[in-house]
Amino acid sequence: MDTAQIDTTSAQDYALETRDLGKSFAGFYAVKGVNLQVRRGSVHALIGPNGAGKTTCFNLLTKTLSPTTGKVFLEGRDITRLRTAQVAKLGLVRSFQISATFPHLTCLENVRVALQSDYGKSFRFWSPISAVSELNARAVELLERVGLANALDLTAAELSYGKKRALEIATTLALDPKVLLLDEPTAGMGHEDIEPITKMISEVSDGRTILIVEHNLSVVATLCERITVLQHGEVLTEGTYDEVANDPDVITAYMGGVDEL
Template sequence: MSEFILETRGLTKEFKGFVAVSNVDLKVRTGHIHALIGPNGAGKTTVFNLLTKFLPPTAGSILFDGKDVTREAPAVTARRGMVRSFQISATFPNLTVLENVRIGLQRRLGTEFHFWRSAKSLDVLNDEAMALLEAVDLTRFADTVTAEMPYGRKRALEIATTLALEPRMLLLDEPTQGMGGEDIARVVELIRKVSANRTILMVEHNLSVVANLCDRITVLTRGSVLAEGSYAEVSKNPKVLEAYVGSDDIGDAHH
């Protein structure tokens, strides 16, 4: 196991002459919760799309666990253990919460399950699915139709279906977006819990969440890395404060 599970070197993405991501060197330490923050338009989502192969880079390379995965197919990289929560979490709204997690487990086990679907094989999955629901505090929603779940709990289900794939590194894109305080607190606890034996890279706009949760923070602005360090370090950095003026105020993370 390498010290850095994920590394980018000179990662660059241009769209018709516009440089969305410029020469980004990112090092995510194994076992850390690492946040990518920055004002709107800083290139955070584009970096995620490059990491998960939604987009090919114009230049630069991506290393996962020491292997160059830059030109690899998205599914191959996902099988190595780098999984983005929303990649798979088109959860099926008309299925129950338990059924959704079971589908996540079937994906991991491959299609052989679809053929010899004896009741016994599905029971094995049920036990595992219930254990995952317990991990994300959704046991009592097991038989709820997903569409009828409270908004904040849907995010927990998305994380549960992602955990079914046994990722080594989890990419979370704005996990608290659109949530009220109570849901945010619950999701923060959930992320802390599931980070126990894996690495997490998250894009997050809510700075109090970042302050509470993250070991290391990379600040992007206009597609480039502006600063990196602990929350205490980056929140005092004059360049970071300046970049945030007129968007979020990083000095007052409790909005």
């Protein structure tokens, strides 16, 4: 993309930005007028009660959906009309709410498959294993980073739910994203898994920009520097955790929901 198409002012401060972003379905706006600015190198949360438009917003950012209005910028580049694969190549990668790994491949093999794309290797599963053995060291490094050093030869199906999520994040990191979107990384986890995953996300955030949708607000409080609150598809407020938690409009929005501030 030509550098003339890059908003250098935006790129200097924000890794990810939306301007008047909106999506309507048969005239109903699930997301409307969202202006989001995620600072480079920060961990930023997108929260809100059920039906607030968080997942729709994520789908717009990663091009699973095309916006009805507005624009999306990645490091100052207008990516509004690009496809999912194109924005992934530019460094915007999403980890889904439901774990998306190959259940019958080992942890090492799962990460190595993801690395093949980054290293320009073709996905020829019938080739000799030596053809991709050079990727093993990097795969091991990524697995160690997410706490799976002792699970290299276990299949994804053998892992606990929390460790499956860790494996998914390792495969996402294999794509070397500039901006990592995490969709409810602790969803469905027991208390014993939440703390290790939270710690792991904190560790992998070093030098990386992360936007996270998360219902567990203690996780948000631990990880995130800035929080944007959505309600009925629109931005209700934005601020630090303390600012958001003490905002009367936010408290009202969450009353009667499954979350508590």
